[in-house]
Amino acid sequence: xxxxxxxxxxxxxxxxxxxxxQARLRPGKTVLYCLGFLLLVSAAAWAHLGxxxxxxxxxxxxxxEQAAGALLGLCYASAVLAAVLLGYGMNAVFxxxxxxxxxxxxxxxxxxxxxxxxxxxxxxxxxxxxLGFAAGFLTAGTASPWAAFPAAALLAAGNYLLxxxxxxxxxxxxxxxxxxQALLAAxxxxxxxxxxxxxxxxxxAAAAGIAGGLRYAPPAAAAAVFAGGAPAxxxxxxxxxxxxxxxxxFQLDRPPGARAxxxxxxxxxxxxxxxxxxxxxxxxxxAPLAGKFLRYYVRSPQLRFNYMAAVVFxxxxxxxxxxxxxxxxxxxxxxxxxLIAGYLSTGAMASNAFGFDGAxxxxxxxxxxxARSVLRAAAAVPLLLGAAVIPASVALWSAFTPAPVDGRTLxxxxxxxxxxxxxxxxxxxxxxxxxxRAVPFKITFGNRMSLGANMLMILAVACINLPAVxxxxxxxxLLDRWWVAPMxxxxxxxxxxxxxxxxxxxxSGRRERMLAVIERGC
Amino acid sequence: MPGNAxxxxxxxxxxxxxxxxxxxSLTVPAGCFFGFLGPNGAGxxxxxxxxxxxxxxxxxxxxxxxxRFDDDALDLKRRIGVMPENLALFEALYxxxxxxxxxxxxxxxxxxxRARVTELLGALELGGAGRKPLSEFSAGMRKRVAxxxxxxSNPEILFLDEPFESIDPAGVALMxxxxxxLTAQGRTVFLTTHVLENVERLxxxxxxxxxxxxxxxxxxxxxxAANRPIATGGREFYSLEDLYLHVSGKPHDAPLDWx
Numbered sequence: 001x002x003x004x005x006x007x008x009x010x011x012x013x014x015x016x017x018x019x020x021x022q023a024r025l026r027p028g029k030t031v032l033y034c035l036g037f038l039l040l041v042s043a044a045a046w047a048h049l050g051x052x053x054x055x056x057x058x059x060x061x062x063x064x065e066q067a068a069g070a071l072l073g074l075c076y077a078s079a080v081l082a083a084v085l086l087g088y089g090m091n092a093v094f095x096x097x098x099x100x101x102x103x104x105x106x107x108x109x110x111x112x113x114x115x116x117x118x119x120x121x122x123x124x125x126x127x128x129x130x131l132g133f134a135a136g137f138l139t140a141g142t143a144s145p146w147a148a149f150p151a152a153a154l155l156a157a158g159n160y161l162l163x164x165x166x167x168x169x170x171x172x173x174x175x176x177x178x179x180x181q182a183l184l185a186a187x188x189x190x191x192x193x194x195x196x197x198x199x200x201x202x203x204x205a206a207a208a209g210i211a212g213g214l215r216y217a218p219p220a221a222a223a224a225v226f227a228g229g230a231p232a233x234x235x236x237x238x239x240x241x242x243x244x245x246x247x248x249x250f251q252l253d254r255p256p257g258a259r260a261x262x263x264x265x266x267x268x269x270x271x272x273x274x275x276x277x278x279x280x281x282x283x284x285x286x287a288p289l290a291g292k293f294l295r296y297y298v299r300s301p302q303l304r305f306n307y308m309a310a311v312v313f314x315x316x317x318x319x320x321x322x323x324x325x326x327x328x329x330x331x332x333x334x335x336x337x338x339l340i341a342g343y344l345s346t347g348a349m350a351s352n353a354f355g356f357d358g359a360x361x362x363x364x365x366x367x368x369x370x371a372r373s374v375l376r377a378a379a380a381v382p383l384l385l386g387a388a389v390i391p392a393s394v395a396l397w398s399a400f401t402p403a404p405v406d407g408r409t410l411x412x413x414x415x416x417x418x419x420x421x422x423x424x425x426x427x428x429x430x431x432x433x434x435x436x437r438a439v440p441f442k443i444t445f446g447n448r449m450s451l452g453a454n455m456l457m458i459l460a461v462a463c464i465n466l467p468a469v470x471x472x473x474x475x476x477x478l479l480d481r482w483w484v485a486p487m488x489x490x491x492x493x494x495x496x497x498x499x500x501x502x503x504x505x506x507x508s509g510r511r512e513r514m515l516a517v518i519e520r521g522c
Numbered sequence: 523m524p525g526n527a528x529x530x531x532x533x534x535x536x537x538x539x540x541x542x543x544x545x546x547s548l549t550v551p552a553g554c555f556f557g558f559l560g561p562n563g564a565g566x567x568x569x570x571x572x573x574x575x576x577x578x579x580x581x582x583x584x585x586x587x588x589x590r591f592d593d594d595a596l597d598l599k600r601r602i603g604v605m606p607e608n609l610a611l612f613e614a615l616y617x618x619x620x621x622x623x624x625x626x627x628x629x630x631x632x633x634x635x636r637a638r639v640t641e642l643l644g645a646l647e648l649g650g651a652g653r654k655p656l657s658e659f660s661a662g663m664r665k666r667v668a669x670x671x672x673x674x675s676n677p678e679i680l681f682l683d684e685p686f687e688s689i690d691p692a693g694v695a696l697m698x699x700x701x702x703x704l705t706a707q708g709r710t711v712f713l714t715t716h717v718l719e720n721v722e723r724l725x726x727x728x729x730x731x732x733x734x735x736x737x738x739x740x741x742x743x744x745x746x747a748a749n750r751p752i753a754t755g756g757r758e759f760y761s762l763e764d765l766y767l768h769v770s771g772k773p774h775d776a777p778l779d780w781x
Binding site (some may be wrong): 362512 | 575613622626655657751
């Protein structure tokens with residue numbers, strides 16, 4: 001075997017040996033088997049539904065090419081969103097700096113890292129889905145095997161490469177000084193402004209133009225190959241996309257220039273300054289600990305973006321789901337949103353309070369400070385940051401909502417928000433203690449949360465729909481019972497206090513197990 | 523300072539079914555520069571973990587400055603400084619922020635902390651690091667920061683796990699001078715390293731342990747600095763390396779024919 005391929009095979013083998021070693025080191029074998037089983041079942045179902053069944057139905061519909069283009073486009077976009085926003089399938093496993101230790105050229109290092117990434121479960125499923133489509137159209141007699149299977153492979157590869165380009169660009173933007181703000185503004189422009197400005201009848205000419213352009217998009221090109229419309233042209237378009245995106249990924253793979261160290265700041269800034277002032281809100285050993293946690297939250301590009309997004313997202317969320325005229329719906333949606341807004345703003349770090357410390361986690365137990373103080377400082381910072389999101393979101397909602405806003409409405413929303421914040425921050429603390437995960441502080445994008453944190457986030461997002469049960473109650477009756485929300489703060493606060501009390505003993509008792517996970521990342 | 527700074531009695535530490543330290547008993551007098559030696563995996567870091575309150579011993583007891591280490595020993599922790607093996611830095615902080623955090627949490631007032639941080643950063647040539655998080659520091663600079671953090675509270679006992687690795691000779695010389703000043707003042711330094719020359723030159727006493735945390739030899743090593751031998755097991759040793767290899771029974775050579 002030629003040397004570059006041998007190196008690639010060795011690295012791929014190492015990746016899976018590491019994965020297996022991880023499963024051996026912790027009670028992960030069961031999880032691994034379950035995931036493997038799920039993957040196989042999903043693969044079979046996806047290939048069948050997306051392939052044989054789907055293709056047959058599309059061919060029978062008489063508009064196979066258009067329908068296949070739309071379906072493939074939906075899958076393509078979903079895969080990109082899952083990868084870019086949620087971080088699935090984006091693990092590089094080996095950083096370029098790690099591979100530099102080995103006798104590998106830059107192109108070989110690049111190929112190894114991308115080959116490892118594309119073998120993540122998400123892309124395997126996406127590839128299987130596209131191959132299923134190809135097989136389905138082949139069975140229906142519209143496609144040639146020489147064109148359909150390469151087209152499916154090129155479509156999957158291009159799909160991965162597009163996600164990688166977008167993720168890298170977003171990563172760079174977020175790492176820049178005002179990147180999170182710029183990205184948020186761009187997203188608001190993309191998603192919110194058109195939703196506000198679009199008028200009936202505007203679309204026909206523009207839609208025709210967009211549809212014409214989309215003919216050269218990868219899903220449409222693949223659909224043309226599958227449906228037998230223009231296989232050669234379709235293959236060429238797919239090849240061009242894959243090549244262009246591959247070149248872009250290769251170019252973006254160079255690490256950005258190292259940031260120059262700024263001028264020397266003295267110790268004066270560390271004891272004073274904004275962080276020092278904020279930390280001074282706490283007493284004794286809590287003050288420096290709170291200052292430390294605050295710096296971590298504020299300096300994380302991912303957290304900065306999440307925080308700002310959590311403040312402003314209430315507006316597009318309300319407009320898109322509630323329409324612009326339904327006052328009762330707008331209020332129930334707002335209740336649902338504020339319930340989790342405080343948690344959403346800091347959840348990625350709050351539900352893994354110590355995972356970002358790495359080796360620093362050990363220091364909490366070497367310092368002359370009680371575990372109780374460490375836990376309280378870890379809990380207080382996201383609670384305060386999250387609490388600031390709620391009035392800001394409510395104020396924004398008040399400016400846009402069609403619902404009448406009075407004192408009861410504001411109390412209802414604010415109390416719901418604070419009750420939800422106390423509840424979810426308590427749960428986040430338990431997740432931090434029970435399901436920690438070693439995460440590099442410098443991450444800017446993607447999902448690096450632990451299994452427990454992911455489950456909590458899913459629970460939180462599901463809670464958005466909880467107040468929909470009030471829709472049939474009607475707005476006047478809902479507002480008449482506004483006092484329920486402040487009352488809900490009492491049990492939520494009690495749960496929070498109990499969590500702090502019990503959690504401290506838990507942190508102290510579990511520290512050796514947590515050290516093993518957080519320090520060694522296994 | 524009279525008495526013993528560190529007393530370890532029948533220390534035992536298990537990780538699950540694995541034994542890291544089996545039955546270690548050791549005494550370190552106050553004011554001693556103590557070298558704690560042993561092969562990789564012998565249990566040195568685990569012992570330091572138990573001594574500094576990081577790990578709970580499975581059996582036996584440890585006492586520092588005449589006091590047993592328990593959960594309420596925060597005032598005892600205030601009297602010791604630790605530079606752990608993995609440095610345990612908060613990577614997102616800047617050097618001056620990290621040292622300030624360390625000073626404040628050890629109970630120094632802000633003015634005193636500020637003064638000590640400025641002095642330490644200057645002396646350890648870290649003053650120019652500015653707005654650079656610790657994660658972007660070189661290995662040597664990170665070690666200097668961890669050393670400064672262990673020193674900032676002017677501890678009575680200082681635990682150092684491989685403190686000199688990756689640091690340039692001028693930095694090492696400065697650190698050694700500071701450590702010798704500490705012991706001259708009656709403070710205790712507990713040093714773990716694989717560089718036996720450093721132990722021979724700096725320490726007054728040393729202990730050699732083997733897997734799993736069993737004491738092989740312990741005693742006064744000051745004769746070596748004066749070119750006088752240490753006698754043990756009916757033999758005389760003029761260097762710590764010879765003594766170490768003898769008591770640990772490690773092979774001196776291995777035939778690598780392909781080399």
